[in-house]
Amino acid sequence: xxxxxxxxxxxxxxxxxxxxxxxxxxxxxxxxxxxxxxxxxxxxxxxxxxxxxxxxxxxxxxxxxxxxxxxxxxxxxxxxxxxxxxxxxxxxxxxxxxxxxxxxxxxxxxxxxxxxxxxxxxxxxxxxxxxxxxxxxxxxxxxxxxxxxxxxxxxxxxxxxxxxxxxxxxxxxxxxxxxxxxxxxxxxxxxxxxxxxxxxxxxxxxxxxxxxxxxxxxxxxxxxxxxxxxxxxxxxxxxxxxxxxxxxxxxxxxxxxxxxxxxxxxxxxxxxxxxxxxxxxxxxxxxxxxxxxxxxxxxxxxxxxxxxxxxxxxxxxxxxxxxxxxxxxxxxxxx
Amino acid sequence: xxxxxxxxxxxxxxxxxxxxxxxxxxxxxxxxxxxxxxxxxxxxxxxxxxxxxxxxxxxxxxxxxxxxxxxxxxxxxxxxxxxxxxxxxxxxxxxxxxxxxxxxxxxxxxxxxxxxxxxxxxxxxxxxxxxxxxxxxxxxxxxxxxxxxxxxxxxxxxxxxxxxxxxxxxxxxxxxxxxxxxxxxxxxxxxxxxxxxxxxxxxxxxxxxxxxxxxxxxxxxxxxxxxxxxxxxxxxxxxxxxxxxxxxxxxxxxxxxxxxxxxxxxxxxxxxxxxxxxxxxxxxxxxxxxxxxxxxxxxxxxxxxxxxxxxxxxxxxxxxxxxxxxxxxxxxxxxxxxxxxxxxxxxxxxxxxxxxxxxxxxxxxxxxxxxxxxxxxxxxxxxxxxxxxxxxxxxxxxxxxxxxxxxxxxxxxxxxxxxxxxxxxxxxxxxxxxxxxxxxxxxxxxxxxxxxxxxxxxxxxx
Numbered sequence: 112x113x114x115x116x117x118x119x120x121x122x123x124x125x126x127x128x129x130x131x132x133x134x135x136x137x138x139x140x141x142x143x144x145x146x147x148x149x150x151x152x153x154x155x156x157x158x159x160x161x162x163x164x165x166x167x168x169x170x171x172x173x174x175x176x177x178x179x180x181x182x183x184x185x186x187x188x189x190x191x192x193x194x195x196x197x198x199x200x201x202x203x204x205x206x207x208x209x210x211x212x213x214x215x216x217x218x219x220x221x222x223x224x225x226x227x228x229x230x231x232x233x234x235x236x237x238x239x240x241x242x243x244x245x246x247x248x249x250x251x252x253x254x255x256x257x258x259x260x261x262x263x264x265x266x267x268x269x270x271x272x273x274x275x276x277x278x279x280x281x282x283x284x285x286x287x288x289x290x291x292x293x294x295x296x297x298x299x300x301x302x303x304x305x306x307x308x309x310x311x312x313x314x315x316x317x318x319x320x321x322x323x324x325x326x327x328x329x330x331x332x333x334x335x336x337x338x339x340x341x342x343x344x345x346x347x348x349x350x351x352x353x354x355x356x357x358x359x360x361x362x363x364x365x366x367x368x369x370x371x372x373x374x375x376x377x378x379x380x381x382x383x384x385x386x387x388x389x390x391x392x393x394x395x396x397x398x399x400x401x402x403x404x405x406x407x408x409x410x411x412x413x414x415x416x417x418x419x420x421x422x423x424x425x426x427x428x429x430x431x432x433x434x435x436x437x438x439x440x441x442x443x444x445x446x
Numbered sequence: 447x448x449x450x451x452x453x454x455x456x457x458x459x460x461x462x463x464x465x466x467x468x469x470x471x472x473x474x475x476x477x478x479x480x481x482x483x484x485x486x487x488x489x490x491x492x493x494x495x496x497x498x499x500x501x502x503x504x505x506x507x508x509x510x511x512x513x514x515x516x517x518x519x520x521x522x523x524x525x526x527x528x529x530x531x532x533x534x535x536x537x538x539x540x541x542x543x544x545x546x547x548x549x550x551x552x553x554x555x556x557x558x559x560x561x562x563x564x565x566x567x568x569x570x571x572x573x574x575x576x577x578x579x580x581x582x583x584x585x586x587x588x589x590x591x592x593x594x595x596x597x598x599x600x601x602x603x604x605x606x607x608x609x610x611x612x613x614x615x616x617x618x619x620x621x622x623x624x625x626x627x628x629x630x631x632x633x634x635x636x637x638x639x640x641x642x643x644x645x646x647x648x649x650x651x652x653x654x655x656x657x658x659x660x661x662x663x664x665x666x667x668x669x670x671x672x673x674x675x676x677x678x679x680x681x682x683x684x685x686x687x688x689x690x691x692x693x694x695x696x697x698x699x700x701x702x703x704x705x706x707x708x709x710x711x712x713x714x715x716x717x718x719x720x721x722x723x724x725x726x727x728x729x730x731x732x733x734x735x736x737x738x739x740x741x742x743x744x745x746x747x748x749x750x751x752x753x754x755x756x757x758x759x760x761x762x763x764x765x766x767x768x769x770x771x772x773x774x775x776x777x778x779x780x781x782x783x784x785x786x787x788x789x790x791x792x793x794x795x796x797x798x799x800x801x802x803x804x805x806x807x808x809x810x811x812x813x814x815x816x817x818x819x820x821x822x823x824x825x826x827x828x829x830x831x832x833x834x835x836x837x838x839x840x841x842x843x844x845x846x847x848x849x850x851x852x853x854x855x856x857x858x859x860x861x862x863x864x865x866x867x868x869x870x871x872x873x874x875x876x877x878x879x880x881x882x883x884x885x886x887x888x889x890x891x892x893x894x895x896x897x898x899x900x901x902x903x904x905x906x907x908x
Contacts, residue, residue: 115634187875189575189576206902207902259886271457271731271735271738272730273730273731273732273735274730275659275731275752276659276730277656277657277658277661278658278659278660278752279659280730281750282659282750282751284729284730284731284747284752290559303734303735303738305735305738306737306738306891307734308892339643345597388671392670393671393884394673394674394737394888394891395672395737395887395888395891396882396888396892406880409547410546410547410671410875410879411875411876411879411880412550412875412876413574413875413876414577425517439450
């Protein structure tokens with residue numbers, strides 16, 4: 112039974128996984144079975160039986176690490192000496208970190224808004240057309256691609272090869288980036304999309320927007336379909352045209368869905384890490400908090416500063432979550 | 447399925463029989479030299495005399511954790527064979543691309559490997575600082591070997607606060623300029639002997655070929671999250687030449703600051719090449735394209751004839767496409783990055799170090815073996831494709847197969863010249879693997895000025 116402690120081969124690892132799953136099912140089954148068998152159990156037994164395992168899981172997997180992270184953010188790189196708010200001062204005052212915070216802010220503003228606008232317009236445009244299903248599938252497909260996969264695809268799209276002055280045409284480096292080839296066809300100079308700031312940030316955001324508009328489109332399209340036909344008809348009878356219908360009927364009707372989409376995308380944007388790490392590694396002034404926090408914690412063994420950045424990220428996300436929950440409650444009340 | 451199972455059994459039985467036989471051979475009083483030794487596998491030599499001091503370690507296992515993954519791991523695994531066959535110990539090898547972070551995670555979790563190959567002395571310092579109870583001082587045998595076969599400076603890189611922890615393993619030479627021997631011959635260019643000649647040659651190439659769009663230098667510093675390190679090597683090479691080894695060593699400890707005029711002068715010299723649009727970036731683009739070109743691709747324009755020279759370490763030999771002849775008369779070769787005068791030939795290099803995290807006799811013995819000439823020669827023989835060299839003076843250069851490895855070894859073993867260990871690897875992590883990389887990248891990509899860059903790196907040194 113050595114493999115239980117030290118699984119070496121793939122087979123052993125799978126076996127270990129199944130044993131762990133079986134163990135989990137067994138323990139949970141026993142707890143639920145016991146709670147179920149007690150006739151007329153006191154309330155606390157029920158609460159403990161059903162919520163206890165989840166609470167223990169949360170406490171160990173979420174609360175405990177969160178507290179240690181907050182603690183580490185007030186200590187130095189090794190986690191030995193207390194340094195007060197030094198790490199936070201560094202994060203907010205040093206040029207390179209200010210840029211990281213600024214970039215994160217730009218991401219959280221631009222990506223949700225642009226994705227939602229694109230998703231909404233697209234949903235309205237293809238609504239009830241003949242190609243609706245096909246058009247929606249197209250738009251939704253990027254959602255199925257992982258962030259790293261999408262980043263690699265777009266890295267090729269942006270790939271830069273110079274047209275070198277004086278060099279014979281047959282010796283010129285081959286263009287392999289689609290966008291730069293298009294620029295050359297148009298008679299323009301190829302561009303270093305990922306290098307030249309601050310625009311390179313925008314070109315990174317496009318990847319996220321490309322992924323997230325599909326999500327926005329799906330949710331908003333469902334909301335649009337839920338608008339009662341008579342409302343639309345009444346508005347048309349009152350003489351509203353396409354634009355007026357959109358601004359006075361569609362948007363107010365899908366407002367709760369819009370808020371959910373905006374906040375959800377904003378939250379995933381705050382956590383964006385894969386795109387930046389894959390495409391620029393945070394170089395050329397494109398760093399964001401999530402990437403910088405990883406770099407500090409794991410690459411440079413600066414746990415204090417890394418933890419402080421993680422806490423800052425957490426503080427940024429909290430209001431969004433609160434607002435999101437609040438909105439969801441409100442829309443439930445309306446129903 | 448069944449047949450593969452069977453085959454595994456046969457292999458297992460066969461290898462255990464071989465092991466038993468060779469053990470028997472080791473045990474006999476008069477070990478006979480097996481016929482045809484030195485051919486075939488090359489590593490399995492029957493002569494166990496050198497291994498007697500390690501004692502009988504049958505049934506003992508030593509785990510090794512490294513950053514070296516396939517295909518470069520196999521020569522390492524093969525190089526343990528003589529040790530395994532003569533002592534009976536078995537070595538369990540594990541390589542990981544995430545080694546630098548994972549080693550620290552494993553140490554934190556109390557799941558340390560017995561032996562780890564640490565690629566930067568800076569990381570060793572971090573580990574000694576953070577896990578003083580996990581790391582074990584180098585065994586007596588290791589220490590004796592290093593004293594005997596290595597220059598004193600190499601022992602210093604594995605020493606933290608006066609205690610010797612880690613013995614040097616492999617080494618590489620960074621002071622190389624790759625070029626095409628045939629292109630040089632066609633144009634009548636000679637290999638420059640001094641730095642001034644190197645610049646004169648660059649100017650001559652600009653005059654001869656500038657109009658055709660061909661440039662003297664090509665470079666690439668892209669390397670994922672480690673982007674920028676090749677640029678730090680440039681600066682290190684120039685500090686070593688411009689300011690000398692004493693200033694260089696003081697620069698590593700920050701006694702000489704980054705914004706010191708001597709460092710600024712060296713950076714100015716690097717900029718005269720890397721930020722000179724007339725000199726770079728042959729076959730790739732303008733100065734900024736250096737930042738977005740992966741370091742593996744940086745020298746390839748030489749093969750197309752679009753670029754004449756590429757400064758990169760000996761290990762760049764592995765980056766040429768398959769079938770490229772890397773030799774003095776071949777497609778590409780490297781010459782020594784010249785010093786300020788023909789007589790001053792300082793060498794910049796790097797290497798990895800063997801630290802132990804367990805205090806068992808078999809671990810001590812294996813650590814000692816890795817620092818011995820027996821291992822260095824076994825490793826050289828187990829690396830038929832070349833691309834590996836060590837600073838162990840017991841290494842027989844005849845065992846090195848590739849011409850570039852031989853050249854590297856001759857530079858490493860020339861004790862009359864100064865040797866500077868890669869400074870960024872010795873600096874604290876947040877500088878050597880942080881601001882130094884990122885600021886050098888901004889220096890090229892965002893055209894940040896010399897002073898801004900040096901001030902920013904100095905500011906991050908705490």
